[in-house]
Amino acid sequence: MQTRAILNSDELDSLRLLGQRVRLARLRRNLTQQELGERMGVGRLTVVSLEKGRPGVSLSTALKALTVFGYTDRLGKLLEVDPLGEELEVATGRQRASHVSGVADF
Numbered sequence: 519m520q521t522r523a524i525l526n527s528d529e530l531d532s533l534r535l536l537g538q539r540v541r542l543a544r545l546r547r548n549l550t551q552q553e554l555g556e557r558m559g560v561g562r563l564t565v566v567s568l569e570k571g572r573p574g575v576s577l578s579t580a581l582k583a584l585t586v587f588g589y590t591d592r593l594g595k596l597l598e599v600d601p602l603g604e605e606l607e608v609a610t611g612r613q614r615a616s617h618v619s620g621v622a623d624f
Contacts, residue, residue, distance in 0.1 A: 525573055536580070537571030543587045544569075558582040 525533070544554050544565075551565040558565070560579060568575045568583060584590055597603075 522573065530571070530573070533573060534571035537569045540580075540583050541569040543583075547587070554583070554586060557586045 544551070549557075551569070552562045555562045555565045558579070559582065564575070564579060565583075568579055581590070581593055584593055
């Protein structure tokens with residue numbers, strides 16, 4: 519059974535802001551929602567949901583939009599620098615050492 523995360527108002531605001539930025543990027547490129555959806559491989563209503571910042575939009579949908587706009591690398595760089603995490607690790611030590619294949623152990 520799949521469950522949805524309960525988002526607080528700041529998180530919902532962040533999703534709305536992302537949606538507004540996707541919409542602006544689409545309009546700057548003179549694309550309709552239908553055209554963007556076709557380039558992303560999704561329907562127009564999925565683009566509408568993304569632009570409205572609806573929480574049910576998948577991460578893969580957001581990645582497809584970034585790809586169409588030429589910013590694929592941005593998503594992977596979100597946690598490239600993690601000063602808070604590094605400070606916590608220094609202060610408390612690593613509590614878990616989960617080893618995932620193909621992921622660097624920083």
